[in-house]
Amino acid sequence: MHFTHIHNLPAILAAGRLVADNAVGERLATDVGSAAIKASRRARQVPCPPGGVVADFVPFYYAPRSPMMYRIACDHRDGKPNCYPGGDDPLVYLVSSVDRVHAARLSWVASDGNCAAALTSFSNSLPDLAELVDWPLMREGVWKNTPDDQDRMRRRMAELLVHREFPLDLILGYAVRTQAREEQLRQVLRDAGIINAYVGVRPDWYYGFGRREVQG
Structure with a gap:
């Protein structure tokens, strides 16, 4: 699952592709990313082929309601200054599958967690995905750390x-x-000339916080 602001889609559809952050340039109409996080991804080396840095890759998550989307929703809720202000409602998921990526012979690398974290591991081996990714956690609605597991x-x-x-x-x-x-x-x-695309309405894939909403 890759998500982007709906204002970015016309340029993406015209190009027929998503491109890595290091190559996107001025084609990004609305940037929802954190400048600090983007800087860390431009510096973090990928230790297996094809190499480079994390920002040389197009990122996909394995589950909705990611911690990154939570940050975007909270920044909107709290009116955090100097951040993208629009929340998660205008974000669109583009959904694919590992099987499609692999069958298309695209070069890819998988991580077992946050790519900015020093202890995160990487692999470009398809069989490794069964153990590399915490699949039960991807199916859970709540991913926050717990006293027994500070790495969730x-x-x-x-x-x-x-x-x-x-x-x-x-x-x-x-x-x-x-x-x-x-x-x-x-x-x-x-x-963009695309008539029959599948579009699903998935409110449970979002946080949807209103401005200054207090979580109970």
Whole structure:
């Protein structure tokens, strides 16, 4: 699952691909990422082929409601200054599969957690994914650390990193938070000449915090 702001989709659809952060340049209409996190990904070396740094890859998560999306939703809720202010509602998921990436012979690397963390491991071996990724945790709705397991959040941030670019013909479908966003996305797709794409409304894939909402 890769997510991006809906304002970025026209350029992505026109290019027919997602591109790595190090190559995206001015094509990113709305940047929802943290400048500090992006800087760390530009510095973190990937220790297995094809090498480079994390920002040389297009990132995909294995589960919705990631810690990164939680940060975006909380920044909006709290009105945090100098951050992307729009929350997670305008974000669109682009969904694919490891099998599609592998069958297309794309170069990829998987991590077992947050790519910025020093203890995170990487592999480019498909059989390794069975043990590398904490699949039971990916299926859980709550990923916060617990007294017995202080590493849950890091592991929930495991990624499949596709080298340099990801062609959109490998996308299975799209997901949005609300019916209104579905209508908006379908118009964006129609404008790009895409008529029959699968678009799902998945409110449970989002946090959707309102401004200054207090969690009970």
